[in-house]
Amino acid sequence: MAELALRMAFSLAQITVVMGVIMLTIMVLTLAERKVLGWMQDRMGPMEVGPYGILQPVADGLKLFFKEDIVPAGANRFLFSLAPILALVAALIGFAVVPFGPDTTIELFGIQFKPFIISDINIGILYILAFTSIGAYGVILGGWASNSKYSLLGGLRSAAQVISYELNVGLAIVGVLLLAGSLSLVKITQAQAGWFWNWYVFAPPFPQLLAFVVYVISAVAETNRVPFDLPEAESELVAGFFTEYSGMRFAFFFIAEYANMILVSCIAAALFLGGWNAPYPGTALARMGFVQFAWVENVVWFAAKVYFFLFLFFWLRATLPRLRYDQLMRFGWKVMLPIALGNILVTAIAAYLFPR
Amino acid sequence: MAGSEQLLDYLGRYFPVLLFIGIALAFGVVTLVLSYFVQPKYPESEKLSTYECGSEPFSDARMPFPVRYYIFAMLFVIFDIEVIFLYPWAVTFFKIGLVGLIEMLIFIALFVVAYVYAWKKGALEWD
Numbered sequence: 001m002a003e004l005a006l007r008m009a010f011s012l013a014q015i016t017v018v019m020g021v022i023m024l025t026i027m028v029l030t031l032a033e034r035k036v037l038g039w040m041q042d043r044m045g046p047m048e049v050g051p052y053g054i055l056q057p058v059a060d061g062l063k064l065f066f067k068e069d070i071v072p073a074g075a076n077r078f079l080f081s082l083a084p085i086l087a088l089v090a091a092l093i094g095f096a097v098v099p100f101g102p103d104t105t106i107e108l109f110g111i112q113f114k115p116f117i118i119s120d121i122n123i124g125i126l127y128i129l130a131f132t133s134i135g136a137y138g139v140i141l142g143g144w145a146s147n148s149k150y151s152l153l154g155g156l157r158s159a160a161q162v163i164s165y166e167l168n169v170g171l172a173i174v175g176v177l178l179l180a181g182s183l184s185l186v187k188i189t190q191a192q193a194g195w196f197w198n199w200y201v202f203a204p205p206f207p208q209l210l211a212f213v214v215y216v217i218s219a220v221a222e223t224n225r226v227p228f229d230l231p232e233a234e235s236e237l238v239a240g241f242f243t244e245y246s247g248m249r250f251a252f253f254f255i256a257e258y259a260n261m262i263l264v265s266c267i268a269a270a271l272f273l274g275g276w277n278a279p280y281p282g283t284a285l286a287r288m289g290f291v292q293f294a295w296v297e298n299v300v301w302f303a304a305k306v307y308f309f310l311f312l313f314f315w316l317r318a319t320l321p322r323l324r325y326d327q328l329m330r331f332g333w334k335v336m337l338p339i340a341l342g343n344i345l346v347t348a349i350a351a352y353l354f355p356r
Numbered sequence: 357m358a359g360s361e362q363l364l365d366y367l368g369r370y371f372p373v374l375l376f377i378g379i380a381l382a383f384g385v386v387t388l389v390l391s392y393f394v395q396p397k398y399p400e401s402e403k404l405s406t407y408e409c410g411s412e413p414f415s416d417a418r419m420p421f422p423v424r425y426y427i428f429a430m431l432f433v434i435f436d437i438e439v440i441f442l443y444p445w446a447v448t449f450f451k452i453g454l455v456g457l458i459e460m461l462i463f464i465a466l467f468v469v470a471y472v473y474a475w476k477k478g479a480l481e482w483d
Contacts, residue, residue, distance in 0.1 A: 068395050069391065073401070096372060146406065167436055330480070
């Protein structure tokens with residue numbers, strides 16, 4: 001009984017820390033996005049709140065928390081409140097199966113724990129795909145419940161876009177699953193240990209480079225980011241599905257979007273770029289004799305890979321103009337889908353002919 | 357009892373996931389409720405009307421929308437189920453060998469037939 005209570009307490013502590021880190025990362029990202037965009041356009045970005053504007057996210061958060069939450073006349077009150085919570089929860093719970101660091105075991109009060117892995121379920125990828133799909137409900141329900149034409153059109157567009165590109169995400173990762181022989185993110189990451197050419201983006205017998213490109217593009221489209229931010233195209237749809245949202249409910253949609261960005265970056269890092277593995281075998285710290293601190297290096301590598309993708313999101317936003325909606329759908333269904341499907345075929349045949 | 361041990365292991369793996377879902381849900385609800393108590397509330401008919409670029413909103417917002425969205429939703433359901441069928445095959449690829457590979461080639465060929473049919477029928481066009 002005591003063991004069960006300890007395990008529960010440990011899970012609770014882990015989840016609290018992970019949620020805290022995600023929230024902190026989102027705060028950093030909102031500022032980083034504005035700063036990076038600013039610098040890329042030869043501006044300073046936010047500079048007013050705190051030194052160099054670093055307290056801007058705190059000010060934004062407090063403002064939204066104390067703001068009036070307007071429910072427009074004619075809106076469906078229940079669905080209007082449910083939609084942002086649905087979007088937020090769907091975006092956050094994917095992190096339950098992401099391995100943030102090595103699967104080392106520590107012993108505390110006589111019980112074995114894995115500090116960097118909340119849960120290693122053997123259907124990790126399927127779990128993430130299933131629950132991120134629920135996020136699409138949040139968007140379309142929010143758009144419909146608002147009783148606004150812009151919101152409805154934004155919600156519809158978003159739902160059609162998300163499901164179209166989700167198909168490509170699902171197809172793109174099949175190659176990796178095939179080579180790893182598992183749906184567990186921990187096992188997939190472990191299979192990529194060693195030199196960086198063991199990472200599935202470069203791995204023999206068939207590098208998943210195409211799948212990686214398809215995955216990254218589809219991930220950008222799935223999170224409704226530029227250049228695929230049609231659902232919230234300011235010039236056509238005001239703010240898309242959250243036109244009528246204000247206060248904390250608006251903040252939830254915002255947090256959900258950034259949490260989704262972090263989640264797809266984590267999956268990309270774990271599936272294609274070796275997750276917590278360094279580009280060289282083992283860790284430098286372990287080789288220098290600090291075996292008990294080797295996890296620091298692993299966690300830093302994982303964070304570095306995730307931040308690389310997050311920077312890519314900002315970079316794309318500063319560089320590319322928005323696509324037209326018919327171009328977006330055609331690109332998803334007629335270009336990405338055949339590439340992803342072809343990748344599966346070639347990977348399967350190559351893996352059969354040259355098994356590792 | 358190997359069965360109960362297996363069940364305990366299973367629960368031990370899924371319990372943190374359930375806990376995570378519960379905490380995320382609680383975070384959302386509690387934040388909304390707290391915010392409800394500290395925010396000002398001055399409802400006005402002008403403020404509550406939906407946004408329509410400054411003009412008076414006219415007609416119902418739940419208007420008919422293009423049937424194209426339905427076609428894409430149906431295509432998604434069909435193809436996504438086929439993709440889900442690929443997962444168990446991919447995971448056990450090295451265990452089932454040549455027979456599995458050939459069976460999956462037939463399956464993907466059927467997938468491609470459906471895909472080409474949808475393409476030729478113009479279901480993938482958006483105009």
